[in-house]
Structures are given as C-alpha cells and as structure tokens.
Amino acid sequence: xxxxxxxxxxxxxxxxxxxxxxxxxxxxxxxxxxxxxxxxxxxxxxxxxxxxxxxxxxxxxxxxxxxxxxxxxxxxxxxxxxxxxxxxxxxxxxxxxxxxxxxxxxxxxxxxxxxxxxxxxxxx
Amino acid sequence: xxxxxxxxxxxxxxxxxxxxxxxxxxxxxxxxxxxxxxxxxxxxxxxxxxxxxxxxxxxxxxxxxxxxxxxxxxxxxxxxxxxxxxxxxxxxxxxxxxxxxxxxxxxxxxxxxxxxxxxxxxxx
Amino acid sequence: xxxxxxxxxxxxxxxxxxxxxxxxxxxxxxxxxxxxxxxxxxxxxxxxxxxxxxxxxxxxxxxxxxxxxxxxxxxxxxxxxxxxxxxxxxxxxxxxxxxxxxxxxxxxxxxxxxxxxxxxxxxx
Amino acid sequence: xxxxxxxxxxxxxxxxxxxxxxxxxxxxxxxxxxxxxxxxxxxxxxxxxxxxxxxxxxxxxxxxxxxxxxxxxxxxxxxxxxxxxxxxxxxxxxxxxxxxxxxxxxxxxxxxxxxxxxxxxxxx
Amino acid sequence: xxxxxxxxxxxxxxxxxxxxxxxxxxxxxxxxxxxxxxxxxxxxxxxxxxxxxxxxxxxxxxxxxxxxxxxxxxxxxxxxxxxxxxxxxxxxxxxxxxxxxxxxxxxxxxxxxxxxxxxxxxxx
Amino acid sequence: xxxxxxxxxxxxxxxxxxxxxxxxxxxxxxxxxxxxxxxxxxxxxxxxxxxxxxxxxxxxxxxxxxxxxxxxxxxxxxxxxxxxxxxxxxxxxxxxxxxxxxxxxxxxxxxxxxxxxxxxxxxx
Numbered sequence: 001x002x003x004x005x006x007x008x009x010x011x012x013x014x015x016x017x018x019x020x021x022x023x024x025x026x027x028x029x030x031x032x033x034x035x036x037x038x039x040x041x042x043x044x045x046x047x048x049x050x051x052x053x054x055x056x057x058x059x060x061x062x063x064x065x066x067x068x069x070x071x072x073x074x075x076x077x078x079x080x081x082x083x084x085x086x087x088x089x090x091x092x093x094x095x096x097x098x099x100x101x102x103x104x105x106x107x108x109x110x111x112x113x114x115x116x117x118x119x120x121x122x123x124x
Numbered sequence: 125x126x127x128x129x130x131x132x133x134x135x136x137x138x139x140x141x142x143x144x145x146x147x148x149x150x151x152x153x154x155x156x157x158x159x160x161x162x163x164x165x166x167x168x169x170x171x172x173x174x175x176x177x178x179x180x181x182x183x184x185x186x187x188x189x190x191x192x193x194x195x196x197x198x199x200x201x202x203x204x205x206x207x208x209x210x211x212x213x214x215x216x217x218x219x220x221x222x223x224x225x226x227x228x229x230x231x232x233x234x235x236x237x238x239x240x241x242x243x244x245x246x247x248x
Numbered sequence: 249x250x251x252x253x254x255x256x257x258x259x260x261x262x263x264x265x266x267x268x269x270x271x272x273x274x275x276x277x278x279x280x281x282x283x284x285x286x287x288x289x290x291x292x293x294x295x296x297x298x299x300x301x302x303x304x305x306x307x308x309x310x311x312x313x314x315x316x317x318x319x320x321x322x323x324x325x326x327x328x329x330x331x332x333x334x335x336x337x338x339x340x341x342x343x344x345x346x347x348x349x350x351x352x353x354x355x356x357x358x359x360x361x362x363x364x365x366x367x368x369x370x371x372x
Numbered sequence: 373x374x375x376x377x378x379x380x381x382x383x384x385x386x387x388x389x390x391x392x393x394x395x396x397x398x399x400x401x402x403x404x405x406x407x408x409x410x411x412x413x414x415x416x417x418x419x420x421x422x423x424x425x426x427x428x429x430x431x432x433x434x435x436x437x438x439x440x441x442x443x444x445x446x447x448x449x450x451x452x453x454x455x456x457x458x459x460x461x462x463x464x465x466x467x468x469x470x471x472x473x474x475x476x477x478x479x480x481x482x483x484x485x486x487x488x489x490x491x492x493x494x495x496x
Numbered sequence: 497x498x499x500x501x502x503x504x505x506x507x508x509x510x511x512x513x514x515x516x517x518x519x520x521x522x523x524x525x526x527x528x529x530x531x532x533x534x535x536x537x538x539x540x541x542x543x544x545x546x547x548x549x550x551x552x553x554x555x556x557x558x559x560x561x562x563x564x565x566x567x568x569x570x571x572x573x574x575x576x577x578x579x580x581x582x583x584x585x586x587x588x589x590x591x592x593x594x595x596x597x598x599x600x601x602x603x604x605x606x607x608x609x610x611x612x613x614x615x616x617x618x619x620x
Numbered sequence: 621x622x623x624x625x626x627x628x629x630x631x632x633x634x635x636x637x638x639x640x641x642x643x644x645x646x647x648x649x650x651x652x653x654x655x656x657x658x659x660x661x662x663x664x665x666x667x668x669x670x671x672x673x674x675x676x677x678x679x680x681x682x683x684x685x686x687x688x689x690x691x692x693x694x695x696x697x698x699x700x701x702x703x704x705x706x707x708x709x710x711x712x713x714x715x716x717x718x719x720x721x722x723x724x725x726x727x728x729x730x731x732x733x734x735x736x737x738x739x740x741x742x743x744x
Contacts, residue, residue, distance in 0.1 A: 001493070001494045001495075001496050002457050002460070002461070002491065002492065002493055002494075003491060003492045003494075004456070004457060004489070004490075004491045005489065005490050005491070005492075006488060006489050007363075007487070007488040007489070008488070009362050009363055009364075011276050011277060011278050011361070011362065012276055012277055013261035013262075013275045013276050013277040013318070014261075014277070018170060020170055020175065021170075022177065023315060023316040024316050026316055026317065026318070027261045027275075027317075027318040027321075028259050028260055028261050028277060028315075028316040028317060028318065029259060029260055029261040029262070029276060029277005029278055029279075030259050030277055030278070030279050031277075031278050031279040031280075031361060031362050032279075033363060043455075043457050043458065046390060046392055046393075046453060046455070047452070047453040047454075047455040047457055047458040048453075048455050048457055049457055049491065051392070052489055053394065056488075056489075067271060067276075068271040068272050068274055068276040069274065069275075069276060070261070070274070070275040070276065073275075080171070081170060081171040081172075082171075083167075083170070083171040083172050084128070085126050085128060085167050085171055085172055085173055086167065086171040088126070089126070113259070113279060114257050114259065114279050115131070115255075115257055115281060115735070116130060116131040116132070116180075116257075117128070117129065117130050117131070117176055117180075118128075118129050119126065119127060119128045119129070119173070120126065120127045120129075121125070121126055122125045122126075122127075123125075124125045131735075133734050133735055133736075135648050135649060135650050135733070135734065136648055136649055137633035137634075137647050137648050137649040137690070138633075138649070142418060144418055144423070145418075146425065147687060147688040148688050150688055150689065150690070151633045151647075151689075151690040151693075152631045152632055152633050152649060152687075152688040152689060152690065153631060153632055153633040153634070153648060153649005153650055153651075154631050154649055154650070154651050155649075155650045155651040155652075155733060155734050156651075157735060191643060191648075192643040192644050192646055192648040193646065193647075193648060194633070194646070194647040194648065197647075204419070205418060205419040205420075206419075207415075207418070207419040207420050208376070209374050209376060209415050209419055209420055209421055210415070210419040212374070213374070237631070237651060238629050238631065238651050239379070239611070239627075239629060239653060240378060240379040240380070240428075240629075241376070241377065241378050241379070241424055241428075242376075242377050243374065243375060243376045243377070243421070244374065244375045244377075245373070245374055246373045246374075246375075247373075248373045249741070249742045249743075249744045250705050250708070250709070250739065250740065250741055250742075251739060251740045251742075252704070252705060252737070252738075252739045253737065253738050253739070253740075254736060254737050255735070255736040255737070256736070266542060268542055268547065269542075270549065291703075291705050291706065294638060294640055294641075294701060294703070295700065295701040295702075295703040295705055295706040296701075296703050296705055297705055297739065299640070300737055301642065304736075304737075328543070329542060329543040329544075330543075331539075331542070331543040331544050332500070333498045333500060333539050333543055333544055333545055334539065334543040336498070337498070363487070363503070364502060364503040364504070364552075365500070365501065365502050365503070365548055365552075366500075366501050367498065367499060367500045367501070367545070368498065368499045368501075369497070369498055370497045370498075370499075371497075372497045379611075381610050381611055381612075383524050383525060383526050383609070383610065384524055384525055385509035385510075385523045385524050385525040385566070386509075386525070395563065395564040396564050398564055398565065398566070399509045399523075399565075399566040399569075400507050400508055400509050400525060400563075400564040400565060400566065401507060401508055401509040401510070401524060401525005401526055401527075402507050402525055402526070402527050403525075403526050403527040403528075403609060403610050404527075405611060439519065439524075440519040440520050440522055440524040441522065441523075441524060442509070442522070442523040442524065445523075485507070485527060486505050486507065486527050487503075487505060487529060488505075514666060516666055516671070517666075518673065576667070577666060577667040577668075578667075579663075579666070579667040579668050580624070581622050581624060581663050581667055581668055581669055582663065582667040584622070585622070611627070612626060612627040612628070612676075613624070613625065613626050613627070613672055613676075614624075614625050615622065615623060615624045615625070615669070616622065616623045616625075617621070617622050618621045618622075618623075619621075620621045
C-alpha cells in the first residue's frame, strides 16, 4: 500500500456547549494542524498516489471555510460539538467529496490541536 | 475509525543485562515520549472518543510509577529487559487496565527513546 | 551566559478590531506554544539557573488566566490588540513579576501561533 | 503487534521528465527523511523486534547509494520517475533484502520530502 | 526587543566545486527550511513588528527564484559555493531589499538543510 | 554574523544528590539532544563557518564519553551536580578544546532534556 500525506493548518474559535467539557465550555480556540493521507494500492505511470499540488489545493479549499472563523457561528455546525474528532471526520468527508473525479481511494485525516493531543478519522 | 492521541513524557534509568545490547548493557537512561492512542468506531453524543482530560490523567498516573526511577530496581521489572518495545506494551496494558469502565476499545502506545528511534505496541 | 527554557501551551479565542488584519478581524483562535527562557551569568551551588519545577509552576499560573478564554473579554486586554507580539510581552511581564524573589535575571518569551509563525519578547 | 522505527536522512538531486510535474520537471533536489518500521507479533527473549544497531546499519547502507547523488544518473532509476512514493518502495525493498536472515516480518517506509509532504510504502 | 518569525521551505539542486566538500562535490540537493526573523524595539499602534501576511509574501517571492531550481545554473550564483551559510545571507539580503519601505529593522535568517544541521545569518 | 549548528544526541543515567531536586534526587536518566552552534563574522573562500563533517565528528567524539553511561560514576563529574546547565557548559568547553586549530570563534551549546525543557551555555 502506498500513501501520500499533505499538511496544512488553520486557526478557529469555538466552544463546547455541554458541562462534560469543563473549562472548554467557554469560547476559546485552536490552531489546528491537518494531515490528510491518500492511500492507493498502485501508483500508475506517474509513480504518484495523487498529484501533490492538486491535493494541497483541495485541502486548502476545504480549510478556507474555517480559516479565522468562529465554528459556533457556521450554519453547518449548528447543534454540533466541534470536537477534534468531529472536525477530522468533517474535513475527511469534504476532502473526499472535492477529490471526486481525481482520487477514489481511502483517505484519512489527522488533526492536531496542541503539541500533546490530536485526533484522526479514517474510513475503513 | 476515529482515534484520539495524548502525549506525555518521563525520564528513567535502566540497563540491559545481556551481551547482545553492547554498550547499552551498562546503566544509562532515557527521556521517553509516550503517545497513547484510543480508537473507536463511533463517537457518541459528545463527539469524543474519550474525555481528553481523563485520558491524560490515566496516562499520567501510569507514568508516575516510572518518573525519575531506575527501572532495574522496580520489582515488577525484575528479570525483564526493559526495552522500548517492552515498555510500550507495559504502558499499554497499564493504561488499558486503568481505563476500564471508561473506555473499552483498542489502545496503542508509541514510545520514543530518541529523535531517531521509537517503538510501539498495538493490540490487534 | 547560561539559560533554561520551559515550554507550555494554551488555547484561546480573540479577534483583531482593525481593518489592517484582514480576515483575522473576525473572531478566531489559537493554540499558543509558550517558551520562556531564564538567563543567568552564573549557576550557583545547585548548578541551576532556576528550579525547573518552580519555573514551570510560575508559567502555568500565568497561563491559567488565559486557558480556554476569549481574550476579547478579559478586562486587562480591553482596548488592546492581542497580537502574538503583545501576548509575548504580556506573558514576559507576568512571569517576571511572579518570579520576583526567586529569579532576578533576564527573561525572554517566544510564542508560537502556528507551525510557520511565532513572535518573541526579550528585555535588553 | 510490536514495531520499531528508525530514522535517517539523505540529500539528493533529481528531476521529473513528464509535463504533469510542472515546475518540478526541472532539476531540483530534496532532503529526504526516511522512517523505516519493522513489525513483529512477538519480541522473543531479548524483548526486541530487531536489534536497533543492526537496523540502523542496514538502513544506512541502503541510503549510502543515494547520498549526495543525482538520482537521474543512477542506472537503477533509468526510465523511472523517482517520486517520493517510488523511493519509499525502493528503500522498502532494499531494506527488506538486506535484512534477510535477520528479520522476516513486515516492513514499512515513510519518506518525508518537506515539513508538509511525505509518502509511505507498506507491504500488506 | 520584539521579533516575529515566519517559516517557508524550498527544494533545490546544487553541487560544491571544491575538493574540500568530499562527497558533496557531486550534484545533489536539499529541502531548505527558511526561518526569517524581523526584530523591532517597539510595536506601534497595531502591536505588530511587521504584517505577517506581508512578511510571508515577501519571503515567498524571494524563494520563488530558487524553487525547483539547480542553483549551479542560476547566473547570480556563478562562481559561488552555494553553502547553507551563503544562502542564508543571500536570502537575508533579498528579504531586506524587498522589505524596504515596509520594514527597516534588523533581520536574521536561519536555514535548515536537514534535521541535524542548519546555518544562519544575522546583521549586527 | 554567521552561524552553523549541528545536532546529536546521547542517553545517560544520573542522580542529583541534593534535597532541592525532589524526586530527581533518585537515579534516573535522560535522552539529551545537543545542538552545538559555531559563530563567525566571515565565511572565507569556502563560504563555510566550519566544515560540517569535522564539526559533527568533534561533537560525536565529545559525546562518546557520555553515551550509555551513568554520569554519577564518571571521575570528571565527582562532586558535581550534572544538571542540564552544567552539562551544556561541559560539552561547550570540550567541543571548544577539541576544535582548537580548526575553529577559534564563539561556540554555544543547547541541551534538550525533554520536549518541554532545555538549557544552554554560550560564551560572551
């Protein structure tokens, strides 16, 4: 199995409206580092899993909707707890959709929220 | 599949009582960086794999028994070669046990011993 | 000249109320990684610049006031643009004050806002 | 499942003779960071997946043929696009071969080309 | 003293036409990670040393001339050994010139060539 | 001012025989990451501050005396608290001495003991 990963980052505000989150219930934020991995069993005549330039462009477009935003105010997240796990899956699905026509394999997303904590979502 | 990883570190001394280890036979030490990953197929109503605060606390308690210790002198390691592989599994099992009641999924542990070497243990 | 540096991190929300900041005018956030360095020409009988445990405790207390907060709502930042440069100096001054009685030398603060951007403040 | 990973790096020049690669068609280069992982279900009496010294030596020997080279001029790469994916598999196969007699399990190779892009090859 | 640093990277080929460089005499390459730091004693009404967006744009334009190039073929480097030290100063001077009108303070450049080696140039 | 930095690492055991060190009084250890920086105002005809190969060799020889050792048992450290600050200066002096004849400029040493703590020594 081959894979290619690209990294980008974005800065957002959000809050968690549930007492289970303790101090993180209040409005705070994060610099999220997103690593998106594309998997493929073969690499074709160009010896690539996916064009890295195209992959970076797709990820950048997906992240554009979050950059410098308060996730609490985005309609698509209304009623959702925007945890790192949730955001990893959301980014996964958005990249998957935008990559349609260019890439059909498995995609995984790892999302770092701090030097000591990260989450991931991986289709299986 | 979702996952959440938390990182902590600890400093220990140990030695390897077997000629196969060459210079590492003598008493030396390591700063170990432990990455513990919790896996889950679903994330429930809180959109979390596990409460990160709880997970960090569990890991911290597990590592407490090793912090600033000489592993050669710990009764639980008597007769064991405390390699990075071995320690990864030991930490895995201890986290698994301490997480009982809170988390029942798969757990993996990656243990870094230097910028160029690490080991991991992962149930399968 | 000797120095000792300790690292901690915190997550906040804020906005920049000035058109010069473009998209960063809207409410967003950051995971800030704070590196605080203590300098000393000599290290005394304990061969330390400062007790690392004490230094970490001081930094942690300083950062406590920001953790999971919206900086826009903190009275001490009313009317201030909480840029990374500004926050580096603010943390510097707060650490300096809290260290009084324990450490009298030069202190510098480096504050990372993303993998590709950071700021620092250093007395001179 | 246990694993051990070792890291090394090397610097090469190469070009991509296909218009799909855009500006990377021209002769350029890379500092490649190679992470080679050895997997094993058990760790035997020494509590190791593989001797780390031996593993490092094997990887170093494999990389020796590339260090400070122009990949375009190496006979073994004649007619091949030496993408990061391709190089990850090539290094995988070379390590696998050189490890024969010492290690028979699964091996994976992750090859970093920049702080924001990497590829991997993993037998399955 | 305040400072702001931005990071970017680029991939090049080059060779060192002098026997002192041993194996690095032959054509090889590097992924260079450039950290450019802007220093200022005061931060003005915007609480910034320099607009980060502008600084990133300036650095990107400077690096554009090197991206995916063979430094041996660039007329400006004819007869020069393009060591990391030399490149750090060259980038420093180019950033300094491009920043004219926007920033007049001290600038330093750190250029990483591998995980274990880097060089810097700093006006004094 | 130019500089060149090289990185190496080593693993040791030690203890701190003074109640001020709390839990670190007992025998433990560390993976130390050593960054040694060589400074020079000019770079001469080779455009280098120092030959990187030579610098790496010098550092490696200096660290050889510590690798896989218990610092408490080394005669040169008898009666000394081998803190990170102390070790940074010791390595500084040893590199300085070994570099005699090759390099006469300023040298600094940064010594990392964990992901969140490091010390440095710098002649001034």
